[in-house]
């Protein structure tokens with residue numbers, strides 16, 4: 001019996017380890033998924049190519065294929081991980097506009113890591129900075145008459161702020177944010193400039 005348990009736990013760790021290892025995909029596969037976005041998510045594709053060429057904080061993109069986790073992640077070393085599951089099989093709440101918000105959110109984390117002293121880093125502030133950066137960048141798009149990424153970002157931030165999952169740093173950050181003048185200023189901007197209401 002003990003032997004069987006030993007074998008089973010060994011098997012469990014093996015499966016876990018290979019699942020993690022397998023979630024990374026080669027750059028060639030990742031960039032092929034990005035290239036495909038030229039058709040499926042054209043605006044995301046354009047913004048991705050733009051920041052890849054322009055934003056010096058981004059040192060590298062890596063790719064995973066991991067259903068059931070988030071669409072992207074950022075690390076303090078300037079690495080942005082893109083989960084190509086969200087690109088290969090479009091998900092209901094992640095359209096072209098939302099993916100742009102996600103992309104700028106991750107870049108926002110890199111700005112946070114660069115500008116805030118490491119001893120002061122905390123997950124909640126990092127998320128807040130990332131959300132606010134995505135609002136800043138999508139407002140620049142709205143200034144050029146594309147209101148949808150900003151409006152989409154505001155809508156999903158508001159929705160997520162209503163979650164009760166206080167373990168989640170995103171939720172805690174958003175609960176603070178949606179009551180602050182910065183966020184409400186963006187809502188007012190969208191209302192006057194784009195004639196759109198964020199509920």
Ligand SMILES: [Zn+2]
Pocket residue numbers: 105109126127130
């Ligand atoms: Zn984040």
